[in-house]
Amino acid sequence: MAQITIDGETYEVGDGLTILEALDQLGVLMNEVELPHYCWHPKLSVDGSCRLCQVEIEGVPKLQIACNTPVRDGMVIHTKSERVEQARRGVMELLLLNHPLDCPICDQAGECKLQDYAFDYGVKHARTDLPRRPAKKGFELGPTIVFDQERCILCRRCVRFCREVSQTGELGVFQRGERSLLETFPGAELDNPYSMNVADICPVGALTTKDFRFKVRVWFLDDVPSICNQCGRGCNINASRSNNRVYRFVPRRNDAVNQTWICDHGRMSYKGLTEGRCTEARVGSRRVNYDEAVSTAGDRLRSAIDAKRPIVVVASPFASNEDLFVLQRLIGDLGCEPGTFAIERGDSDALLIRADKCPNAEGARALGFLESDAAVGEAAIALVLGRVAPERLVNVETQVQLVSHEADISVSADVVLPVRSHAEYLGSFTNFERRAQRFSPFLEPCFEAWSFGDALTEIARAAKVLGWEQPFDVIRVSRELAQAVPAFAGLDLESLPAEGAPLR
Amino acid sequence: MQTEPYTKLYLSEHYGNEAFRTLAGYEAAGGFQGLRAALARDPEEVTELVKSSGLRGRGGAGFNAGLKWSFMPKGDERMKVLVCNGDESEPGSFKDRMIMQQGPFQILEGLLIAAWATGARRSYIYIRGEYQYPIQCVRKAVAEMYDKGYLGRDVFGEPGFEHDIVVHSGAGAYICGEETGLLESLEGKKGQPRKKPPFPAQHGAFGLPTTVNNIETFAHVPYILSRGVEWFRGFGTEKSPGTTLFGVSGHVERPGLFELPLGTPLREVIAKAGGVRNNRALKAVIPGGMSMPVLTPSDLDVPMAEEFLSERGTHLGTGGVMVMDDTTCMARVACVISYFFRDESCGQCTQCREGTGWIHKLCERIEAGRGRPRDLELLESVPALMEGHTICAFADAAAWPIKGLLRHFRSDFECHISEGSCPFPESFEL
Numbered sequence: 017m018a019q020i021t022i023d024g025e026t027y028e029v030g031d032g033l034t035i036l037e038a039l040d041q042l043g044v045l046m047n048e049v050e051l052p053h054y055c056w057h058p059k060l061s062v063d064g065s066c067r068l069c070q071v072e073i074e075g076v077p078k079l080q081i082a083c084n085t086p087v088r089d090g091m092v093i094h095t096k097s098e099r100v101e102q103a104r105r106g107v108m109e110l111l112l113l114n115h116p117l118d119c120p121i122c123d124q125a126g127e128c129k130l131q132d133y134a135f136d137y138g139v140k141h142a143r144t145d146l147p148r149r150p151a152k153k154g155f156e157l158g159p160t161i162v163f164d165q166e167r168c169i170l171c172r173r174c175v176r177f178c179r180e181v182s183q184t185g186e187l188g189v190f191q192r193g194e195r196s197l198l199e200t201f202p203g204a205e206l207d208n209p210y211s212m213n214v215a216d217i218c219p220v221g222a223l224t225t226k227d228f229r230f231k232v233r234v235w236f237l238d239d240v241p242s243i244c245n246q247c248g249r250g251c252n253i254n255a256s257r258s259n260n261r262v263y264r265f266v267p268r269r270n271d272a273v274n275q276t277w278i279c280d281h282g283r284m285s286y287k288g289l290t291e292g293r294c295t296e297a298r299v300g301s302r303r304v305n306y307d308e309a310v311s312t313a314g315d316r317l318r319s320a321i322d323a324k325r326p327i328v329v330v331a332s333p334f335a336s337n338e339d340l341f342v343l344q345r346l347i348g349d350l351g352c353e354p355g356t357f358a359i360e361r362g363d364s365d366a367l368l369i370r371a372d373k374c375p376n377a378e379g380a381r382a383l384g385f386l387e388s389d390a391a392v393g394e395a396a397i398a399l400v401l402g403r404v405a406p407e408r409l410v411n412v413e414t415q416v417q418l419v420s421h422e423a424d425i426s427v428s429a430d431v432v433l434p435v436r437s438h439a440e441y442l443g444s445f446t447n448f449e450r451r452a453q454r455f456s457p458f459l460e461p462c463f464e465a466w467s468f469g470d471a472l473t474e475i476a477r478a479a480k481v482l483g484w485e486q487p488f489d490v491i492r493v494s495r496e497l498a499q500a501v502p503a504f505a506g507l508d509l510e511s512l513p514a515e516g517a518p519l520r
Numbered sequence: 521m522q523t524e525p526y527t528k529l530y531l532s533e534h535y536g537n538e539a540f541r542t543l544a545g546y547e548a549a550g551g552f553q554g555l556r557a558a559l560a561r562d563p564e565e566v567t568e569l570v571k572s573s574g575l576r577g578r579g580g581a582g583f584n585a586g587l588k589w590s591f592m593p594k595g596d597e598r599m600k601v602l603v604c605n606g607d608e609s610e611p612g613s614f615k616d617r618m619i620m621q622q623g624p625f626q627i628l629e630g631l632l633i634a635a636w637a638t639g640a641r642r643s644y645i646y647i648r649g650e651y652q653y654p655i656q657c658v659r660k661a662v663a664e665m666y667d668k669g670y671l672g673r674d675v676f677g678e679p680g681f682e683h684d685i686v687v688h689s690g691a692g693a694y695i696c697g698e699e700t701g702l703l704e705s706l707e708g709k710k711g712q713p714r715k716k717p718p719f720p721a722q723h724g725a726f727g728l729p730t731t732v733n734n735i736e737t738f739a740h741v742p743y744i745l746s747r748g749v750e751w752f753r754g755f756g757t758e759k760s761p762g763t764t765l766f767g768v769s770g771h772v773e774r775p776g777l778f779e780l781p782l783g784t785p786l787r788e789v790i791a792k793a794g795g796v797r798n799n800r801a802l803k804a805v806i807p808g809g810m811s812m813p814v815l816t817p818s819d820l821d822v823p824m825a826e827e828f829l830s831e832r833g834t835h836l837g838t839g840g841v842m843v844m845d846d847t848t849c850m851a852r853v854a855c856v857i858s859y860f861f862r863d864e865s866c867g868q869c870t871q872c873r874e875g876t877g878w879i880h881k882l883c884e885r886i887e888a889g890r891g892r893p894r895d896l897e898l899l900e901s902v903p904a905l906m907e908g909h910t911i912c913a914f915a916d917a918a919a920w921p922i923k924g925l926l927r928h929f930r931s932d933f934e935c936h937i938s939e940g941s942c943p944f945p946e947s948f949e950l
Contacts, residue, residue, distance in 0.1 A: 064715035065868040067909055078908050084715050106905035110874035143898060146881050170867065189867070192693070192710075194877030196867035 018089040022049055023096055034062065035082035035093065036069060051095055052104065052133045054219050055171040056083035059275045060180060066171050068107045068133070072097045079103055101137070108138035114149040114194070116166040124221030126234040130169065151197065158186070158206035160280060161215060161223055168198050168222035174214040181277065181367065184208040198222070209369065213277050216266055227284065228264045240458035241268055241514065243445050244282040245334060245375035245438050249368050250447030251278045252515070255286065255439065255458040262286045262439065262459060270515050273447065279369050289439045294422050295463040298432040306433070306464045310471070313416040313431045314478020316397050320414075321350065321479065325396035328412065329355040331385045332402030332468070333374035334420075336443025337452065337504065338490050339468035340376070340383045341497040343401065346476055349483060356388040358405065370448055375438070379446035382503045382519055399475070400426070401468055418471050433475075434465040441467040442490050444509060446519060452507045453516035469493060523622065525777040527792055529755065529763045530743055531736075532779045535622035541657065543664040546625040552676070554742030558633045559678050566637040566745070573744045573752050574761040578615075579605055579697075579734030580809065580837045581913075582760070582826045585741070591721035592638040593729050600640040601725045602631055603706065603732040606647035606654070607690055607697035610809035611860060612840030615765035616735040618777055620647065620654035623739060624661035628685065630738030632675060633745055635683045638731060643685045645735075646702050649692045659687050694864035698912045699732040701866065712866040713912035736765065756782035760825035760836075768793040770843040771800065782836075783823040786815065789841055800845040804928065808837025810857055811917030813924025834924065849947035850929035851936045854899075854922055855880075855887040856950070861918035869910040876918050878902050883922070886933055887950070889940035896933055900926060 017028050020038070025048075029038035039045040040058050054066035062084050070079040074092040079099060094100060112134060119125045151165035175187045175198070186204045189196050200206055206214070215225045239254035244265065251274035253265045265286045267278040297309035304312075320327050327350050331343055347355050357380045364371035381387070391408050392398060398412040403424035409415055417429040420437045438445075439459045444452050466474065466488075473488035491509060498508040503519040524536030539545025546552075558566045571586025592600055604627060608616040619627060631643045645662075647655045662685050665671045675681045693711045695701040700714035703725050724730020740762055744752045753761045760782040766789050769775045773794025780789060786805060796802050804814040807824065813834040815822065822828050826836045844853070862880035867873045879902055882895050903919030910916075926933065935943045 062715065063868075064911060065870070067870050070909065081715070084717070086717065103909055106909065107870050110870050110878070110905060113874045113878055144878065145892075146878070146885075149877075169870070170873070189710075192695075192867045193862055193865035194867065194873050196873060 020091045060176040122221040123229045129219035173217045182210040243455040246282045248370040248372040248448035294434040317479035320396035327352040328392040328395040330400040331357040333377040337379040342469040358389040375445040450519040554745035557745040578736035601730045602640040602643040604645040609694040609697040613838040626739040630741035771845040783825040787820040806842040809840040812837045847946040849944040850932040855883040858883040871906040872915040875906040891937040
């Protein structure tokens with residue numbers, strides 16, 4: 017450990033780190049310690065070229081860049097001295113020298129580091145009356161990203177991202193000096209499974225996603241922390257919403273799960289939250305209200321119980337830990353065969369994308385469900401969560417299916433209950449590394465629908481199953497889960513930290 | 521083309537003699553005595569000797585060469601590398617070209633001595649791409665060394681002393697003369713200087729421990745070994761021993777190379793070159809390549825050595841002396857210089873990329889008679905934004921000459937702004 021002093025405050029930091037790394041690891045960068053920077057990014061190699069993070073170090077004659085200066089025990093650093101502020105003003109003035117200053121028509125406005133830092137550390141008046149350097153505007157770099165070359169400050173974060181993270185290397189800075197331009201290599205386009213991350217890391221309005229640009233001003237958005245449900249990784253995201261509409265997913269940093277990235281597929285999955293939803297309950301081909309569907313399902317369940325006929329349960333790896341815990345308890349109370357779940361598999365890679373295309377397979381396993389895609393045994397009634405292959409239910413008389421999307425409705429379903437997507441309720445998923453992570457609702461469902469756990473509880477109540485008198489309360493259920501299942505000890509929704517925690 | 525300097529001392533003694541360019545001729549003229557003397561000593565001793573000789577790097581920064589060698593890590597398992605910088609891209613410098621053409625074996629001998637001292641297994645000689653003939657000369661010399669068994673294994677019969685030399689052609693960028701820009705280029709990447717740390721001695725060419733020295737620096741080394749530190753210190757000044765090849769250009773009667781001891785007064789250097797052309801009056805002198813601030817006639821007695829030049833706000837640089845007579849318009853000079861640096865900035869660091877462009881646009885406007893009174897104020901303050909704030913010294917090199925010209929010749933600029941035209945009708949054409 018090394019002890020460093022920054023603006024009079026002392027910090028204990030790890031050896032061998034640079035000043036910025038050390039501050040980042042302590043979690044004080046840009047809140048407790050203001051050290052503006054452009055080219056440095058915690059998950060990319062050090063570039064050292066924007067020169068904005070210069071600091072004064074006692075005993076060192078020249079200002080040093082904090083991103084590339086290793087900490088030394090006893091180092092005394094000043095970030096607010098006149099020399100430092102003057103150097104910053106210089107960098108800001110020079111970065112703005114050829115900048116088009118088109119903030120009113122720039123989609124980055126409001127979350128632009130050039131805007132923010134110019135306001136916080138820059139000069140208020142331009143000293144230049146020279147024409148600004150023209151360059152390409154609104155230029156597509158590939159299927160997902162639009163480039164404004166005039167706004168680019170050449171920090172090369174995107175270049176390093178494509179070389180080091182996606183390892184596709186489509187981007188480079190061409191020419192030199194003030195003629196330097198970011199471009200794709202000749203014949204290449206920016207097209208890789210992670211391409212839209214470059215828009216997140218671009219500190220200015222040079223790289224924006226085709227999908228999000230010009231949809232909404234960012235100051236109208238608020239971000240709700242959630243989890244991507246497109247594969248077993250469980251990338252941490254923020255859902256940016258306004259007026260009960262989600263406009264984008266952006267990665268939320270979690271060094272143990274997804275660093276600061278998400279894949280393009282996961283990012284675009286917000287569209288599926290509202291498209292093709294199952295909005296009405298059905299009994300047979302008849303559209304009914306929710307209560308009727310629940311009481312029908314309850315009645316059928318009751319008759320199976322009374323007739324002592326077999327009942328089966330098909331779980332879903334898209335349901336939350338709390339949903340699955342409720343289901344597991346119901347299985348116990350009904351005395352049916354162990355529940356099963358099936359996983360759809362697809363492409364995977366070494367970075368984030370997992371082959372298992374569901375968010376909670378590990379949660380299902382941890383709660384005692386068995387992975388199987390075999391047909392279930394003969395049964396009077398099957399309670400089915402989510403999508404199911406029809407051939408699995410050939411031996412079932414009555415199917416009660418709880419689904420969020422139209423496309424998931426089984427042709428042979430007898431009772432269909434719409435349920436909420438994970439955007440609409442509180443819960444937790446367990447990712448492929450058995451890490452429990454909480455997601456919060458960021459949309460109000462615009463039709464009547466309950467979560468899996470809620471709907472299951474109501475069916476059990478309607479069937480008058482003993483011990484199921486109370487309505488569903490996710491917080492209470494999560495506490496019960498934490499008490500009943502040792503793997504989840506201490507991991508109830510209120511105790512689960514923002515970055516999640518491994519199962520016990 | 522000049523084949524020998526107009527004045528010669530030890531370094532260029534045999535320049536112009538065809539035989540000296542061959543291995544046999546070089547040996548007949550006493551070649552490799554320095555290397556043999558080095559091999560008779562311990563490597564550390566050789567480094568100490570070169571350090572104590574006070575030999576300063578001749579590439580511009582003037583750092584003690586032996587001290588630089590001593591930075592090579594000891595007890596490191598990795599292969600060590602020497603890089604000989606023959607990029608010679610500083611405008612006004614043309615000395616390394618002469619050495620490569622006339623004394624290529626001096627360079628190779630110097631490299632082998634450094635290899636012995638530092639434990640380097642391989643050397644790269646990086647030569648600017650425009651220097652096709654010097655590249656041929658050095659390649660031929662290296663081939664002769666291999667033919668004779670002087671390179672490869674058991675160099676000069678010293679068991680276990682292995683050394684290979686690779687000649688690499690650059691592709692023509694000023695910044696590839698900066699030692700880490702050179703290393704990037706050598707690795708096949710875009711020539712952009714590296715941030716430090718790590719320094720080349722820890723992480724240089726291909727990630728290996730590396731020492732980079734200029735062509736001329738290596739060429740002086742054999743004489744220190746063969747003739748001794750005392751003898752070497754007989755030339756030059758206390759702090760800058762030895763000779764150098766001054767390249768005098770511009771408005772002189774006899775431009776060319778002159779081998780003179782460091783510390784020779786500027787007046788004498790110009791006199792050797794036949795004085796200012798057509799008996800005109802001297803206006804300004806750039807003492808060490810274009811990136812160095814100008815001197816004026818009042819500085820003529822300054823000894824041409826770093827310690828004296830730095831007292832006058834300038835540097836010896838590469839010893840490229842550029843002389844300007846009284847017909848020269850300094851606003852025009854600023855325009856030319858700023859154009860060069862705008863063109864050659866690698867573009868990584870904000871201050872350099874944007875600052876060089878800004879300075880040039882201001883200079884261009886002033887020169888064309890479209891300048892505004894406030895432009896001079898900007899021309900003073902923009903270099904200050906750049907200087908000392910970047911990865912390499914390029915921003916300093918771009919800022920210094922402009923500062924120097926404004927300090928000494930402000931009236932030339934003011935005249936362009938107030939009159940809207942150039943006060944020097946006979947000045948050189950743009």
